[in-house]
Amino acid sequence: MELWYTHLMRESIDQDSLLVQGNRACALGALDAGVRFFAGYPITPSSEIMEVMARELPAVGGVFMQMEDEIASICACIGASLTGEVSMTATSGPGFSLMQEAIGYAIMAEAPSVIVNVMRQGPSTGRPTTPSQGDVMQARWGTHGDHPAIVLAASNVADMYRLTIAAVRFAQRFRMPVILLADEIVGHMRESFSPEIAGRYRLTSGDFDFTETYTHPEMVREVHAPHELGTLIHPHVTGLIHDETGFPTNDPKKSEQFLRELHDKVVHHRDELCLYDVKNVGKGRVAVVAYGSCARSARAALKLAEQEGIPVEVLHLYTLFPLPVEIIQELARRVEFILIPELNLGQYAREVRRLAENWTTVVSMGRVDGNLITPRDIVDRLAELVGKYESS
Amino acid sequence: MSEALTLTAGLLSSREYVEVRFGGSGGQGVILMGVILAVAGTRDRRHVVQTQSYGPEARGGYSRSDVVLANAPIDYPQVQGLDLLVALSAEAAAKYSDMLRRTGFLIFDSDEISSPPLVEATSYGIPFSRLAIETTGRTQTTNILALGAVAGLTGVVSVASLEKAVLSMVPKGTEEMNLNALRRGLSLTPEEWRRPSA
Numbered sequence: 001m002e003l004w005y006t007h008l009m010r011e012s013i014d015q016d017s018l019l020v021q022g023n024r025a026c027a028l029g030a031l032d033a034g035v036r037f038f039a040g041y042p043i044t045p046s047s048e049i050m051e052v053m054a055r056e057l058p059a060v061g062g063v064f065m066q067m068e069d070e071i072a073s074i075c076a077c078i079g080a081s082l083t084g085e086v087s088m089t090a091t092s093g094p095g096f097s098l099m100q101e102a103i104g105y106a107i108m109a110e111a112p113s114v115i116v117n118v119m120r121q122g123p124s125t126g127r128p129t130t131p132s133q134g135d136v137m138q139a140r141w142g143t144h145g146d147h148p149a150i151v152l153a154a155s156n157v158a159d160m161y162r163l164t165i166a167a168v169r170f171a172q173r174f175r176m177p178v179i180l181l182a183d184e185i186v187g188h189m190r191e192s193f194s195p196e197i198a199g200r201y202r203l204t205s206g207d208f209d210f211t212e213t214y215t216h217p218e219m220v221r222e223v224h225a226p227h228e229l230g231t232l233i234h235p236h237v238t239g240l241i242h243d244e245t246g247f248p249t250n251d252p253k254k255s256e257q258f259l260r261e262l263h264d265k266v267v268h269h270r271d272e273l274c275l276y277d278v279k280n281v282g283k284g285r286v287a288v289v290a291y292g293s294c295a296r297s298a299r300a301a302l303k304l305a306e307q308e309g310i311p312v313e314v315l316h317l318y319t320l321f322p323l324p325v326e327i328i329q330e331l332a333r334r335v336e337f338i339l340i341p342e343l344n345l346g347q348y349a350r351e352v353r354r355l356a357e358n359w360t361t362v363v364s365m366g367r368v369d370g371n372l373i374t375p376r377d378i379v380d381r382l383a384e385l386v387g388k389y390e391s392s
Numbered sequence: 393m394s395e396a397l398t399l400t401a402g403l404l405s406s407r408e409y410v411e412v413r414f415g416g417s418g419g420q421g422v423i424l425m426g427v428i429l430a431v432a433g434t435r436d437r438r439h440v441v442q443t444q445s446y447g448p449e450a451r452g453g454y455s456r457s458d459v460v461l462a463n464a465p466i467d468y469p470q471v472q473g474l475d476l477l478v479a480l481s482a483e484a485a486a487k488y489s490d491m492l493r494r495t496g497f498l499i500f501d502s503d504e505i506s507s508p509p510l511v512e513a514t515s516y517g518i519p520f521s522r523l524a525i526e527t528t529g530r531t532q533t534t535n536i537l538a539l540g541a542v543a544g545l546t547g548v549v550s551v552a553s554l555e556k557a558v559l560s561m562v563p564k565g566t567e568e569m570n571l572n573a574l575r576r577g578l579s580l581t582p583e584e585w586r587r588p589s590a
Binding site for chain 1: 427430431433434435437438439440441442443444445446447466467468469470472
């Protein structure tokens with residue numbers, strides 16, 4: 001059988017290894033997952049995703065459009081997804097802000113697309129070549145109205161590849177925009193990895209399978225039937241609240257039902273959507289919860305802390321939203337405190353705190369000077385917290 | 393056998409975790425040096441992560457490229473200390489030499505850096521740009537010549553892997569010129585270019 005991850009395999013250095021840039025891996029993941037429409041506007045540190053798509057899409061019969069701005073980019077993606085394509089765009093914080101209104105429309109119209117945000121330091125133009133995780137809450141709440149969100153976070157180059165594939169599958173299955181967050185380090189770094197990772201890779205949670213033959217366990221009732229152009233069924237697509245015919249409704253009962261269904265299709269499938277990885281389950285009195293680049297610091301800190309006699313549990317989240325409620329609450333019940341290193345002033349720590357504070361103490365560790373949090377920083381903070389706990 | 397020789401042969405290749413920084417200013421090809429080293433390291437069956445940092449300008453401004461090579465998967469992607477610093481500008485030499493380990497190497501362009509920092513690490517000062525012009529007539533080959541010297545003097549990657557990496561990364565039509573620069577760099581001997589250490 002022909003390999004389905006052909007785009008990735010072209011990057012081989014030799015039989016056993018690949019060396020790929022993060023942004024490039026993201027584009028290759030999209031191509032291997034079947035994305036055939038990309039519209040975008042270049043912005044550091046995400047531009048390489050667009051460059052690869054511009055070069056590769058025509059060769060596979062796809063369409064690439066460079067748009068006049070990010071508003072046009074996301075709108076073109078929505079248009080393409082109404083024809084049955086899974087469309088994609090990539091940007092950074094300022095461009096992501098411009099997309100927000102249309103992201104709401106895509107949620108309402110149930111138009112599947114993938115939006116990659118390679119975060120820079122902000123607000124505004126900020127520092128374009130500096131890593132940050134400042135858009136976590138923008139990804140969750142950037143658009144208006146009560147809405148669900150699916151937000152993934154990549155921590156390394158292999159993640160950029162396989163989480164892009166996951167984002168495409170989630171977008172198709174749940175018929176909504178899926179946001180993949182990365183940061184400048186992950187986007188621009190080059191990293192070696194084994195091609196085996198692409199063939200079959202299972203994360204701890206759920207049974208999400210990253211192969212082409214992956215089919216939805218069942219097409220559940222909660223996911224509305226698509227209204228696609230060109231299917232001979234006369235479609236009606238609107239940003240107004242609508243009923244199952246696609247036409248607007250002012251009926252209070254139907255309005256409520258529709259909005260609840262939008263939420264439920266995500267919340268009822270948290271098991272499938274929440275991708276994560278735990279190291280040292282139940283072995284530590286303390287835990288670190290991390291995502292993106294900081295998860296790498298946390299993994300290195302785990303080894304360093306072990307050497308120094310502080311057993312630590314590390315929960316690495318690949319899915320930030322929907323919130324992994326049960327996973328965080330289980331963790332909260334077994335540790336004395338949770339430390340959350342992130343490259344912002346505590347955006348995700350706030351979410352974890354409200355889930356976990358009944359059982360444990362949640363400590364935020366934010367860094368916003370444009371540098372990564374080092375393993376040493378994390379271990380020093382853990383040692384301080386353990387000491388504080390013991391002396392109190 | 394001189395002290396320099398006993399110190400160098402194959403030294404970085406035998407270490408389990410090696411942290412490298414190339415520092416200079418925009419336009420010198422510093423990031424490409426890091427990428428080529430990363431490709432060569434991958435060919436050597438090492439786990440490799442290459443990162444970079446540069447200012448918003450296309451030319452001028454600071455530019456640096458870091459490479460971590462290890463025998464096991466790499467968690468933290470950035471350098472936490474340096475086993476090898478390659479400095480192509482005085483600013484880079486001054487700014488990053490504090491991160492060098494005692495067992496590490498400093499290799500700098502002696503045409504660009506007239507008063508190099510005194511470090512405990514093994515230190516080499518080499519007029520890379522002048523040698524590049526002598527060898528190929530093109531200053532643009534300075535970075536490749538320097539890479540040859542780096543591999544020859546420290547063993548951070550194998551010569552065979554580096555040659556293949558250079559050939560796969562340089563623009564078409566410049567392969568031979570760059571190979572000449574690389575080989576000139578590889579031919580440099582430790583005795584000739586060693587500088588006193590602190």
